Amino acid sequence: MSDFNDVTADVIPKDPEKINKILKVSAIIAVLAILQVVLAFLLPRGGFSYTMIVFLMVAKAYYITAELMHLKNEVKVLIGSILIPILFIVFFLFVLYMEGNSIVAKLY
Amino acid sequence: MSNTSTVTKPKMSVWDGGNSPLKASYGKLMMWFFILSDALTFFALLIAYGLIRYKHPAFEGSTSEFVFSQEYWPLPEVVFNAFPGFEGVHLPLLFVVLMTFILALSSVTMVLAVEAGNRMDKDGVVKWLGWTILGGVAFLACMAWEWSHFIHGTPEGGMLLDGSIFHGATLSVNQYGPPAYAAVFFFVTGFHGLHVFSGIVLNIYVFYNAVIGTFDRRGHYEMVEKSGLYWHFVDLVWVFVFTFFYLI
Numbered sequence: 001m002s003d004f005n006d007v008t009a010d011v012i013p014k015d016p017e018k019i020n021k022i023l024k025v026s027a028i029i030a031v032l033a034i035l036q037v038v039l040a041f042l043l044p045r046g047g048f049s050y051t052m053i054v055f056l057m058v059a060k061a062y063y064i065t066a067e068l069m070h071l072k073n074e075v076k077v078l079i080g081s082i083l084i085p086i087l088f089i090v091f092f093l094f095v096l097y098m099e100g101n102s103i104v105a106k107l108y
Numbered sequence: 109m110s111n112t113s114t115v116t117k118p119k120m121s122v123w124d125g126g127n128s129p130l131k132a133s134y135g136k137l138m139m140w141f142f143i144l145s146d147a148l149t150f151f152a153l154l155i156a157y158g159l160i161r162y163k164h165p166a167f168e169g170s171t172s173e174f175v176f177s178q179e180y181w182p183l184p185e186v187v188f189n190a191f192p193g194f195e196g197v198h199l200p201l202l203f204v205v206l207m208t209f210i211l212a213l214s215s216v217t218m219v220l221a222v223e224a225g226n227r228m229d230k231d232g233v234v235k236w237l238g239w240t241i242l243g244g245v246a247f248l249a250c251m252a253w254e255w256s257h258f259i260h261g262t263p264e265g266g267m268l269l270d271g272s273i274f275h276g277a278t279l280s281v282n283q284y285g286p287p288a289y290a291a292v293f294f295f296v297t298g299f300h301g302l303h304v305f306s307g308i309v310l311n312i313y314v315f316y317n318a319v320i321g322t323f324d325r326r327g328h329y330e331m332v333e334k335s336g337l338y339w340h341f342v343d344l345v346w347v348f349v350f351t352f353f354y355l356i
């Protein structure tokens with residue numbers, strides 16, 4: 001190969017602590033996912049099982065965004081500008097839950 | 109005299125744009141805001157799905173008594189119970205769990221690629237990004253099989269409202285439940301599949317540039333971080349789709 005490709009920067013050695021952290025977070029996400037599936041089969045369908053499954057989903061979403069996407073390490077303004085619009089969606093869901101009957105009745 | 113010197117001075121004051129309050133590079137910031145807008149699109153699809161599902165009656169009874177009918181929303185563990193090579197065997201959600209596992213695993217390899225990039229470790233980036241691309245392709249292949257099975261249906265089929273037996277699904281009719289069921293399934297999982305596909309294309313582009321040494325010459329591997337953000341987002345969306353489409 002040409003010497004052009006041989007330009008390599010110094011490789012910083014691996015930090016086993018960081019790798020362990022990644023593996024630990026992955027293990028937590030895996031456990032939450034397995035728990036979700038197990039609960040979906042064990043609990044009878046209904047409000048309680050749905051609440052548990054959605055709670056586990058939100059926990060998984062937290063670990064993915066905060067740890068894997070490193071949103072936790074960003075500055076507060078950036079975290080806020082990503083999360084506050086999502087909070088409006090959550091509020092929208094709440095409104096739909098309270099008033100959804102009238103929308104669905106008008107749609108069909 | 110003092111006037112001329114201020115002209116040549118770089119604009120570094122707060123009101124000259126001389127600071128970056130979010131302490132993130134332009135590319136990363138734009139990726140975050142793209143992800144936010146994309147998340148809103150997915151929320152729109154999922155909320156539409158929720159409204160449509162809420163409109164249809166749910167099946168009241170145990171899973172073992174369930175039969176396909178146009179009258180109520182089907183149970184996901186009965187619709188998605190097939191596994192390649194085990195035709196006719198009832199394996200509820202096993203294949204979907206495998207798909208979830210593959211995508212989550214490719215997310216883990218992506219973090220490892222980003223971590224290697226932070227250490228300027230070209231070999232590490234190439235190795236882990238390669239596994240990530242492979243995981244994405246495997247996920248898409250699984251999805252293609254699942255769609256194919258969903259479209260072709262089961263030998264027993266299901267009864268439509270006019271009394272005829274229909275096998276599989278199209279956008280307007282399906283054997284599993286109300287017509288809207290297959291339509292939302294195709295839209296939501298299809299839109300997610302499109303994102304997986306574009307993520308693979310992006311990852312291949314980054315992989316190629318890592319191999320030819322673009323990032324070493326540039327002095328940083330930030331591109332891996334950016335495509336990593338997108339890939340994690342794709343995994344995050346699957347967490348939502350998996351929960352609302354297959355578990356609830």
